[in-house]
Amino acid sequence: MSEARKQLARDLGADLVLDPTREDVVSRICEEVPGGVDASYEASGAGKSAIDALLGSLRKGGHAVTVTVAAGRPTEFDPNQLMTTEINYTGSFGYNGPDFPAVIAAIHDGRLNPDGLISDRIALEDAPEKGYAELVDNAGGHVKILVHP
Structure with a gap:
């Protein structure tokens, strides 16, 4: 761990x-x-x-x-x-479609702050190497890597 x-x-x-x-x-x-x-x-x-x-x-x-x-x-x-x-x-499968609007609303109105869970932000074109491969090779160093267009 x-x-x-x-x-x-x-x-x-x-x-x-x-x-x-x-x-x-x-x-x-x-x-x-x-x-x-x-x-x-x-x-x-x-x-x-x-x-x-x-x-x-x-x-x-x-x-x-x-x-x-x-x-x-x-x-x-x-x-x-x-x-x-x-x-x-x-x-629990963890990705329940109806939960997404409630989570987005909680982030939007400040009840939930996900910043501490985001360990990196990368561009979409970097996702295979700096996203997926990084999570596999350095799982202990990341929680979530946010990919943006």
Whole structure:
């Protein structure tokens, strides 16, 4: 997990930033929130370890949401874990057409400021090399690269 992304999380108001490569995320969350959290979101696409942390950090009856795809990595988990802990599990594709007008309105009227998520701005003709390739080769250094005509 890149230091830049951890710092961005802090800058955007995260109360607790954990690095799963350096600590036991589930144990740490349960230390901070005895009994587990109400809701947990998995957005890394890191596969089984991320799903284990997603489910393991929840309280009984908590809500788990997966908002990314573990591309090329089928992820297994024991469905009994959902049943015995009464966890609600939701998958979200993330690009829901009806959400766009609400997000644009929130940006327009100042309720949402996306500037901290934009790590670079590039011209359309530079998108293959300075956009896509850069995100693949330097994923830890970027969040979103804005492409303009």
